[in-house]
Amino acid sequence: MEAAETDRAGAYEVVVVGGGAAGLSAALVLGRARRRTLVVDAGEPRNAPSAHLQGFLSRDGMPPAELLAVGREEIARYGVELVRDRAVDAVRDAGGEFDVTLAAGRTVHARHLVVATGLEDELPKVVGLAGRFGRDVLHCPYCHGWEVRDQAFGVLATTALSVHQALMVTQWSKDVTLFLHEVDEAELSDDDLRRLAAAGVAVVPGRVTEVVVEDDRLTGVRLADGTAHAREALFV
Ligand SMILES: Cc1cc2nc3c(=O)[nH]c(=O)nc-3n(C[C@H](O)[C@H](O)[C@H](O)COP(=O)(O)OP(=O)(O)OC[C@H]3O[C@@H](n4cnc5c(N)ncnc54)[C@H](O)[C@@H]3O)c2cc1C
Numbered sequence: 001m002e003a004a005e006t007d008r009a010g011a012y013e014v015v016v017v018g019g020g021a022a023g024l025s026a027a028l029v030l031g032r033a034r035r036r037t038l039v040v041d042a043g044e045p046r047n048a049p050s051a052h053l054q055g056f057l058s059r060d061g062m063p064p065a066e067l068l069a070v071g072r073e074e075i076a077r078y079g080v081e082l083v084r085d086r087a088v089d090a091v092r093d094a095g096g097e098f099d100v101t102l103a104a105g106r107t108v109h110a111r112h113l114v115v116a117t118g119l120e121d122e123l124p125k126v127v128g129l130a131g132r133f134g135r136d137v138l139h140c141p142y143c144h145g146w147e148v149r150d151q152a153f154g155v156l157a158t159t160a161l162s163v164h165q166a167l168m169v170t171q172w173s174k175d176v177t178l179f180l181h182e183v184d185e186a187e188l189s190d191d192d193l194r195r196l197a198a199a200g201v202a203v204v205p206g207r208v209t210e211v212v213v214e215d216d217r218l219t220g221v222r223l224a225d226g227t228a229h230a231r232e233a234l235f236v
Contacts (some may be wrong), residue, residue, distance in 0.1 A: 012038045014029030015100050015110035017087045018044040023116035024071035029054040030114075031078025038108060039075065040100065046118045047143075078206055088093055122183070124156055124236055125236045126221075127210040136218035137211065137234045144233075145172035151232035156208060157236075159185040163192045169235055177202040177229060179221060204229065 014030050016023045019041025029055060030037040047053060047064045054060055058195040059067055072082060083107040090113055098113045101122050121139065129137055153176045155166040175178040178201050180188075185205050188196075196203055204223070212220040220230045 004091070008229065011109040011111075012036050013039060013110065014038075014112045014114060015087075015098065015108055016114040016116055017090070017100065018114075018118060019068070019072070019082060019117035020116065021044070021067065021071070022118065022119050024068065024075055026114050026116060027080045027082075028071070028078070030079040034200075037075075037080045038104060038110070039080060039082040040085050040087050040108075041082060041106055041153045043084055046121065050143070051135075054146065069114050081175065103104045124158060126208050127213050128213055129234075130211065130235070132211060132218055132234075133236075137236055141169050141235065145169065148233040149173060151175070152230060153177070154179055154229070154231040154234040156221075156234060157181050159183065160187045160192070163188065163196060165184065165235060166201050167195060167199050168218055170201065174198070174200055175232075177204055177231065178222075179208050179229075180205045181208045 013035045015038045016027050016037060016039045017038045023039055023041065027037055032097045035182050045064060046066065050064055051062050051066060053064045075082065086103040087100050088103050091099050093099060098110045099107050100110060100113065101107045121133070123133060137155070138148070149172045151173055153169055153173045155162055155169060155178045156175065157178055158181050160183055162178065164182065166176055168174050178196065180203065204221040206225055208221045209224050210222040211218055211234060212222055218232060218234060221234065222228045
């Protein structure tokens with residue numbers, strides 16, 4: 001990137017890439033510290049599929065988009081700018097400062113860069129699963145467990161560590177089935193099998209190929225051998 005194309009006249013002390021909870025929190029403190037700050041946010045937070053966020057003191061049950069809208073209002077009070085765009089490149093110049101290129105073509109200059117881009121969930125490739133994520137296909141019992149308590153749970157094993165996930169979710173329901181899916185039964189130790197049995201977790205070998213949905217609700221999973229198992233929530 002040519003330095004001449006960079007918007008140095010409007011240089012920032014800090015560019016924060018990512019305007020989720022982390023980036024906005026950083027921007028709020030920077031704004032209050034009178035740092036000239038720009039937030040660049042692509043607007044795709046990780047928890048977007050969820051209707052409500054839980055377990056966040058004073059905001060329990062709030063829609064995730066609402067939390068971020070309040071955060072954006074708060075940073076604006078301190079003069080922090082926000083642009084809806086994606087940073088596609090960041091290059092450190094000879095002076096140790098940054099030229100950040102945005103997808104729309106603009107390049108902004110900053111003395112410091114905060115990377116708060118979050119992460120993306122890699123979901124198991126099972127037909128229909130991605131569309132249920134954050135609703136009744138769940139990854140975090142601390143976020144969603146209360147809402148599905150005492151329902152019929154499935155846990156989709158992707159590694160032998162999924163045994164621990166299955167044991168953990170028995171805190172929220174005693175009706176738990178571990179679908180071995182990508183895990184060979186031989187990978188489970190005698191100790192794993194003993195602990196699963198003691199916790200009342202059923203173990204079903206075989207690959208899950210599809211989640212079954214009726215009336216916009218998860219009702220089960222189907223295995224490669226065609227058998228269907230009724231379940232109301234699936235942990236991945
Ligand atoms: C389905 C689901 C439900 C959840 N529920 C809860 C809950 O109930 N309670 C709880 O405490 N936690 C919950 N979490 C976890 C919570 O979502 C994360 O901890 C939180 O979103 C992390 O915030 P973050 O700012 O690091 O990342 P994110 O919220 O993912 O924000 C990152 C932002 O950066 C942007 N971005 C990424 N790359 C670029 C780029 N190159 N340029 C510009 N912008 C970029 C993204 O578009 C996004 O807006 C849940 C997670 C999921 C997946």
